[in-house]
Amino acid sequence: MQSIRDVFLEHADSFEMTYSLHSSIADTNIAAVNDRMREASLAELSSEMDACRRMGIGLITVHPGIYNLVCGALRERSIECAKASMKELDRMSSDMGVTVAIENMPNPPFMLGRTADELEHLLEGTDLGVCFDIGHANTTGQTERMLETFSDRMVNVHIHDNMGDTDAHMTMGEGMIDFKSIIRRLSGYGGRYIIESRSLESARVSKGFLEELLV
Numbered sequence: 380m381q382s383i384r385d386v387f388l389e390h391a392d393s394f395e396m397t398y399s400l401h402s403s404i405a406d407t408n409i410a411a412v413n414d415r416m417r418e419a420s421l422a423e424l425s426s427e428m429d430a431c432r433r434m435g436i437g438l439i440t441v442h443p444g445i446y447n448l449v450c451g452a453l454r455e456r457s458i459e460c461a462k463a464s465m466k467e468l469d470r471m472s473s474d475m476g477v478t479v480a481i482e483n484m485p486n487p488p489f490m491l492g493r494t495a496d497e498l499e500h501l502l503e504g505t506d507l508g509v510c511f512d513i514g515h516a517n518t519t520g521q522t523e524r525m526l527e528t529f530s531d532r533m534v535n536v537h538i539h540d541n542m543g544d545t546d547a548h549m550t551m552g553e554g555m556i557d558f559k560s561i562i563r564r565l566s567g568y569g570g571r572y573i574i575e576s577r578s579l580e581s582a583r584v585s586k587g588f589l590e591e592l593l594v
Contacts, residue, residue, distance in 0.1 A: 399438040399535065399571060402427050409464035410444025410457040410491055417460055420444075421467050431477045438478045438571075440510045440535055441468065443492035443501055461491055461501050469505035480510035480535040483525055485546035486518040495524035508534030514541050514548065514575070517556050526564050533568055538589065539575045548577050551585040562592045 407420040424441065431439055444464070446457035465481070472479045483498055484490035492498040498509070509529040516522040518541060540554030541547040551558060551574075572589060576582035 397571070398434070398436045399440065399573070400427065400431055400436055402439055402441045404442055408444050409441070409468075410446060410461035412447060412453050412456050412460055417464060421464060424468065425471055428471055428475050428477045428479075432475045436477070438480060438508075438535060440480045440482050440537075442484065442490075443481055443498065445489045445491060448489055458491060458497075458501070462503070465501055465505050465507060469507050472507065478508055478534055480508045482510040482512050482535075482537070483515050483519075483521065485512075485515040493519045494521055495528040498525075499528055502532075508532055510535040510537060512537040513556060513558070513561055514539040514546060517541055517543050517554075518546055522556075522561065526561070530564075530567070533565075534570055535573065536565065536568065536570065537573050537575050539585070548575055550576065550581040551588040558588070558592055562589075 402424055407423050409417060409420045409424070411417040411420060424439075428439055431437070444457065444461045446454045468479050468481075471477075481492065481498065481502060483495075484492045486493060492501060493515075502509070509532045511525055511529060511533045513522065513536065515537070516525045520543075538551065538558075539547075540549040540551050540556050540558075542549075542554050547554070572593075574582050574585045574589065576585055
């Protein structure tokens, strides 16, 4: 099997490369109730956004955070901390000229932004965009609500398949997601479709699947 590098070199002349960035997801939490931990997470995001600015990358996708796994009673406090972080990200986005896309999350209950209502609440009072993750929405039964709520706010789309139970990142067509219907609903969307795959071969098959839907 060819490596990603080999495929790129073979087809380099036909590629028109554009870039976006997914922010760090390990050891960062913009919903942290500990102010120093939240500030450190925002500082990391600020550094990543500045790197985007310097490299001419116009979009960064960010997770809305998690609540404390040890003390579930802090969930509401985590939501308020996440909302405060959203306002900081909104300011940084404006200052640096980098679009921030907040991503909807899959079904693990400790994640914030799993439902359209909660994500809308987190984004209230900001001009931040939304990264619509189709696979994530399928695990929470929120596909229709996400499309209804954020159709005019989506600036990025993540696409992968699953059976509705876990965030499996399957090849498109191997799960139960009705991509044909979803892509039709996204007819007014003009941004990227980011295929999130577990292998190069899976990405290749998904690319072909997606191209047929976009014709």
